[in-house]
């Protein structure tokens with residue numbers, strides 16, 4: 001797979017893609033939450049489940065007045081489990097929420113402001129040491145709750161950018177993140193919007209099966225439709 005248009009450097013290619021997506025979808029205004037703590041809870045609950053189910057769980061926590069670090073810290077795990085049930089894996093996710101609030105309570109007196117006053121590199125390492133927080137969740141917390149200049153990677157990023165020929169389909173999380181972090185200005189707004197725009201493209205157009213390439217704002221940059229056609233033709237002839 002190869003990128004169809006030749007650019008002087010990868011930064012220009014990434015910025016061109018960003019501008020195309022921004023122009024097409026408009027600003028995404030992520031993350032859909034009222035407070036940084038709600039972002040964090042959402043980032044943990046959204047693991048392996050659709051956002052629609054997460055919304056239900058978050059609304060349950062809100063109605064029960066459990067959506068604060070203090071309330072979750074003191075709540076009985078079984079109570080948390082009941083409220084987050086719509087988000088699936090509710091026992092494990094209740095443990096993850098408990099582990100997170102325990103950490104900020106022990107280390108930062110329950111204050112997210114204190115936690116987010118740490119340098120990016122240190123805090124990322126710290127978040128990754130908490131039970132249930134992997135790179136995607138840590139980066140979502142850092143970018144969307146802490147406003148740090150870091151970009152979140154996910155399966156959508158891999159799908160779109162491997163089809164565009166800018167990532168290997170086997171790239172791991174660090175390799176994916178390196179592509180963006182090494183070639184874009186470290187600007188929180190760009191990283192925030194870029195991830196959300198990729199999500200919009202992968203959800204609506206660059207779908208796993210039968211992507212709508214004819215509607216894609218990156219169509220003229222992407223070699224995938226032509227190559228896919230050729231691959232299918234070759235399969236038929238074989």
Ligand code: SF4
Nearest residue numbers: 206213216219222224
């Ligand atoms: S939708 Fe089609 S043209 Fe657009 S990025 Fe995906 S594979 Fe390429």
